[in-house]
Amino acid sequence: MTMDLAPGHDEETRLAALAVLAQQVRELMDAVVLTEADEDEVTSVTAELVALTERLNDARRERPLMPEFAPDGTFRHLGNAVTGACNPHALPLVIEHTPEGSQADLEFRPTHEGPPNSVHGGVSAMILDHLLGHAVATSGRAGMTGTLTIRYRQPVPYGRPVVGTAATTRAEGRKTWADGTISLPDGTPLVEATGLFITPSLWVEAASD
Numbered sequence: 001m002t003m004d005l006a007p008g009h010d011e012e013t014r015l016a017a018l019a020v021l022a023q024q025v026r027e028l029m030d031a032v033v034l035t036e037a038d039e040d041e042v043t044s045v046t047a048e049l050v051a052l053t054e055r056l057n058d059a060r061r062e063r064p065l066m067p068e069f070a071p072d073g074t075f076r077h078l079g080n081a082v083t084g085a086c087n088p089h090a091l092p093l094v095i096e097h098t099p100e101g102s103q104a105d106l107e108f109r110p111t112h113e114g115p116p117n118s119v120h121g122g123v124s125a126m127i128l129d130h131l132l133g134h135a136v137a138t139s140g141r142a143g144m145t146g147t148l149t150i151r152y153r154q155p156v157p158y159g160r161p162v163v164g165t166a167a168t169t170r171a172e173g174r175k176t177w178a179d180g181t182i183s184l185p186d187g188t189p190l191v192e193a194t195g196l197f198i199t200p201s202l203w204v205e206a207a208s209d
């Protein structure tokens with residue numbers, strides 16, 4: 001017997017609801033790092049969160065959502081730590097493919113604090129790793145990061161718009177190099193990255209099978 005799903009309860013609707021939940025958790029994370037609530041309130045909120053965590057764990061997957069093509073044909077990876085709309089760890093980064101490579105308007109949050117009032121260098125590196133990898137993938141030479149070199153020129157602010165860009169610079173065999181930056185909207189560079197991406201031999205073998 002087949003059963004029609006009630007309108008509004010198909011998988012896309014469920015994923016949209018999950019993305020709203022993930023966004024709420026991001027706001028929760030910022031609320032946690034910024035709260036000055038007293039101990040009783042903190043303990044009470046924690047108890048509510050324990051209950052909510054148990055409710056979600058009643059229907060727990062083995063792993064986060066995998067990369068896939070959406071019904072409209074666009075590529076998405078909803079469980080990704082950088083771009084995943086359904087992963088609260090992600091900004092999420094929304095990347096545009098430009099003639100030059102990849103670009104993203106982004107705004108870090110208080111959750112990303114490293115040195116006081118600025119973004120943790122590892123967080124900037126993570127964003128640049130992904131942007132460079134995206135530029136490499138959209139050039140048709142997808143690969144895994146082999147090396148990533150970062151130059152921190154100025155602290156990266158949170159709570160203000162910044163811009164990430166990346167482009168491939170050269171390719172040789174299975175290796176592709178890419179450069180990228182996180183800059184202020186006026187173009188002032190804050191962080192620069194260069195990376196080597198390698199198409200794994202396993203992927204090449206799988207594609208030729």
Ligand SMILES: CCCCCCCCCCCCCCCC(=O)SCCNC(=O)CCNC(=O)[C@H](O)C(C)(C)COP(=O)(O)OP(=O)(O)OC[C@H]1O[C@@H](n2cnc3c(N)ncnc32)[C@H](O)[C@@H]1OP(=O)(O)O
Nearest residue numbers: 075129130133134137138144145146147198199200201202
């Ligand atoms: C449909 C359109 C969609 C478009 C939209 C898609 C958007 C989608 C965007 C996703 C963007 C993700 C961006 C984040 C990407 C990660 O964060 S990846 C995670 C971090 N990286 C890793 O975990 C990699 C771990 N390492 C490995 O898996 C393997 O070591 C590697 C890197 C794949 C290489 O393995 P392998 O293929 O067996 O390589 P191997 O044959 O040993 O060596 C090949 C060559 O590379 C060199 N090499 C190997 N490893 C290294 C290294 N680490 N450093 C330097 N050289 C190296 C070797 O010396 C050798 O050089 P030559 O002798 O040829 O000159």
